[in-house]
Amino acid sequence: MNVAVCVKQIPDTADPPALDPRDHTLVREGKLIMDDSDSYGVEMGLQLVEAGGGGEVSLVSMAPNGETTGLRNALAIGAARAILVSDPVLSGSDALGTAKVLAAAMRRLEPDLVLAGTESTDGYTGTTPVQVAELLGWPSVSFAKHIEISDGLLRVQRQTEAGYDEVTCPLPAVVTVTAGVVEPRYPSFKGIMAAKSKPVEEVTVAELGLDPSEVGSAGARQQVISVEAVEARKAGEIVVDQGDAHERVISFLQQLKIL
Amino acid sequence: MDKIWVLAEQHDGVPVGVVLELLTAARGFGNVIEVVTWGPSSVSAVTALGQYGAAKVYDVGDIGESLPGPKVAAAMAARISGGDGPDAILIGATHDGRDIAARLSVRLDLPVLTNVVGFDASEGGLTTEHTIFGGSMVLRAVFTGGAPGIFVIRTKSFAAEPVEAAEPPSPEVVAIDVPETGASDAARVVARHEEERSGPKLDEAAVVVSGGRGLGSPDNYALITELAQLLNGAPGASRAIVDAGWVPYAFQVGQTGKTVKPMVYIACGISGATQHMVGMKAAKNIIAINKDQEAPIFAIADLGVVGDVTKVIPRLIEAIKVRR
Numbered sequence: 001m002n003v004a005v006c007v008k009q010i011p012d013t014a015d016p017p018a019l020d021p022r023d024h025t026l027v028r029e030g031k032l033i034m035d036d037s038d039s040y041g042v043e044m045g046l047q048l049v050e051a052g053g054g055g056e057v058s059l060v061s062m063a064p065n066g067e068t069t070g071l072r073n074a075l076a077i078g079a080a081r082a083i084l085v086s087d088p089v090l091s092g093s094d095a096l097g098t099a100k101v102l103a104a105a106m107r108r109l110e111p112d113l114v115l116a117g118t119e120s121t122d123g124y125t126g127t128t129p130v131q132v133a134e135l136l137g138w139p140s141v142s143f144a145k146h147i148e149i150s151d152g153l154l155r156v157q158r159q160t161e162a163g164y165d166e167v168t169c170p171l172p173a174v175v176t177v178t179a180g181v182v183e184p185r186y187p188s189f190k191g192i193m194a195a196k197s198k199p200v201e202e203v204t205v206a207e208l209g210l211d212p213s214e215v216g217s218a219g220a221r222q223q224v225i226s227v228e229a230v231e232a233r234k235a236g237e238i239v240v241d242q243g244d245a246h247e248r249v250i251s252f253l254q255q256l257k258i259l
Numbered sequence: 260m261d262k263i264w265v266l267a268e269q270h271d272g273v274p275v276g277v278v279l280e281l282l283t284a285a286r287g288f289g290n291v292i293e294v295v296t297w298g299p300s301s302v303s304a305v306t307a308l309g310q311y312g313a314a315k316v317y318d319v320g321d322i323g324e325s326l327p328g329p330k331v332a333a334a335m336a337a338r339i340s341g342g343d344g345p346d347a348i349l350i351g352a353t354h355d356g357r358d359i360a361a362r363l364s365v366r367l368d369l370p371v372l373t374n375v376v377g378f379d380a381s382e383g384g385l386t387t388e389h390t391i392f393g394g395s396m397v398l399r400a401v402f403t404g405g406a407p408g409i410f411v412i413r414t415k416s417f418a419a420e421p422v423e424a425a426e427p428p429s430p431e432v433v434a435i436d437v438p439e440t441g442a443s444d445a446a447r448v449v450a451r452h453e454e455e456r457s458g459p460k461l462d463e464a465a466v467v468v469s470g471g472r473g474l475g476s477p478d479n480y481a482l483i484t485e486l487a488q489l490l491n492g493a494p495g496a497s498r499a500i501v502d503a504g505w506v507p508y509a510f511q512v513g514q515t516g517k518t519v520k521p522m523v524y525i526a527c528g529i530s531g532a533t534q535h536m537v538g539m540k541a542a543k544n545i546i547a548i549n550k551d552q553e554a555p556i557f558a559i560a561d562l563g564v565v566g567d568v569t570k571v572i573p574r575l576i577e578a579i580k581v582r583r
């Protein structure tokens with residue numbers, strides 16, 4: 001079984017995020033890292049392929065500037081290859097534009113299963129993977145917290161607001177995984193060395209047969225008027241516990257008539 | 260705006276909270292408000308939907324064991340291409356809501372505008388407010404892609420208020436067909452599990468007591484449960500301990516969990532990551548207990564206790580019990 005994992009490369013979350021003041025798009029300069037939310041998909045993919053006895057994990061990533069550093073770690077822990085869709089026209093893509101690009105890449109790869117994160121750390125629209133599924137005409141199961149495959153049928157525990165549903169789904173399919181489904185493994189030294197020679201195929205929008213007007217900022221159809229900091233709540237009273245801080249909590253709750 | 264659709268997700272005939280919030284918001288800028296619903300007990304929800312302003316209910320009906328995404332989106336898209344389309348579609352940011360929005364977006368070839376927390380129709384067109392960067396900034400934008408705009412709105416962005424009328428309007432119910440969905444609809448729900456919870460619901464409770472990684476061990480979560488119970492509140496959690504398997508996902512507060520707006524939120528051993536704060540910083544009062552004086556949660560707490568949760572909470576519990 002072949003699994004394709006969507007991995008987004010994002011600015012290092014340790015750096016404060018920034019917007020371009022001219023067009024209000026996210027600044028994506030400098031080094032990108034793999035979104036933590038996607039490390040679970042990579043690990044899940046590796047485990048499913050190992051359990052299924054054959055096949056491989058491919059990575060699919062879209063980034064405007066030919067960035068691959070965010071893919072290396074995933075290659076080092078066992079992914080076999082990557083497709084990087086990189087093209088200047090992709091700058092400013094929204095979720096639908098991104099989904100069109102990812103779906104086109106999937107048509108090239110023809111995987112049995114596509115894994116993605118439930119939502120990315122920087123954009124968190126949470127719609128891209130299911131848009132990919134609809135573009136491919138495939139079923140999808142979002143918010144998976146557990147995945148098994150037997151006889152070509154997926155068995156997924158899907159988180160719901162109240163608990164979870166058990167869902168079955170034939171392949172091919174798109175599944176989004178929540179954080180915590182699996183514990184991503186660490187790369188070994190051997191893995192890091194091997195990753196250097198794994199194939200990373202760079203393709204352009206034209207090579208995927210897409211019309212540039214459908215993707216990038218041309219496709220986004222949203223005009224940003226302003227971006228402002230949310231009015232911050234103010235810090236209140238701070239007490240350092242000397243064995244009696246609970247009394248201050250009690251009097252606070254009394255003032256609010258909770259006690 | 261002339262016509263607005265609100266996606267009316269309901270369970271056992273009871274609309275989920277965000278639906279009533281969105282109907283209330285839609286009344287502020289729409290002339291005609293219609294809803295789309297589905298499910299075996301969809302008709303039981305009609306009265307409640309009317310009370311919040313729905314003039315018409317499009318009913319997809321029972322979708323059996325299907326996940327809602329493919330069928331509901333296909334039914335909506337067919338109705339829209341048939342000429343009945345609205346100017347805007349409001350969808351609550353629930354799991355099913357997001358799936359439906361995503362599939363509808365592809366069918367209509369229109370983008371989905373997500374993380375909406377506000378609408379402004381005062382200048383003619385519709386301006387939307389979106390939170391970005393984990394809720395630390397607000398972006399205002401207009402949708403330029405023609406009708407309908409598809410908006411996914413964060414829960415608790417609006418207060419739900421019924422229509423003020425002596426006679427609540429009773430909406431017209433129109434059954435709508437589901438076109439062929441093919442393989443996209445092949446997933447089946449074979450069993451449903453609900454977490455047992457007693458006491459008030461997390462997103463409705465007046466008091467929420469949440470625990471984080473600072474509790475140190477899963478056993479210490481019992482302190483959170485006990486304190487919540489004593490205050491007649493609901494226990495909640497940060498994602499760190501949900502991912503670690505200490506408590507079920509239904510307890511999670513934050514960007515990917517529940518949004519809460521209680522009278523008091525008590526954060527215990529929680530650092531205050533932006534993704535956690537976006538789900539609770541609208542609480543009327545915030546109490547934080549954390550042993551690190553530099554923890555970001557203290558920047559938004561009305562009362563901050565610098566201390567060890569495993570010491571402060573047991574003393575707090577004892578003191579409350581003594582008072583009873």
Ligand SMILES: Cc1cc2nc3c(=O)[nH]c(=O)nc-3n(C[C@H](O)[C@H](O)[C@H](O)COP(=O)(O)OP(=O)(O)OC[C@H]3O[C@@H](n4cnc5c(N)ncnc54)[C@H](O)[C@@H]3O)c2cc1C
Nearest residue numbers: 471472473497498499513514515516528530535550567568
């Ligand atoms: C896309 C995305 C979505 C996310 N969604 C959510 C979400 O919905 N909800 C959410 O909560 N998080 C979410 N997160 C995760 C978030 O970024 C943080 O990782 C998480 O909130 C941290 O949880 P925590 O505060 O319990 O743990 P930590 O950040 O590890 O903080 C533990 C705190 O406990 C304190 N502490 C330790 N020992 C004690 C003690 N004995 N007594 C008192 N204090 C002590 C420490 O000082 C520290 O401040 C999301 C992240 C991403 C990327």
Ligand SMILES: Nc1ncnc2c1ncn2[C@@H]1O[C@H](COP(=O)(O)O)[C@@H](O)[C@H]1O
Nearest residue numbers: 006007062116117119120125126127128
């Ligand atoms: N540019 C991208 N490249 C690869 N995968 C992506 C990209 N954008 C989004 N995804 C996938 O879609 C998931 C949800 O992203 P989002 O819709 O941005 O919240 C991510 O966790 C990724 O798995």
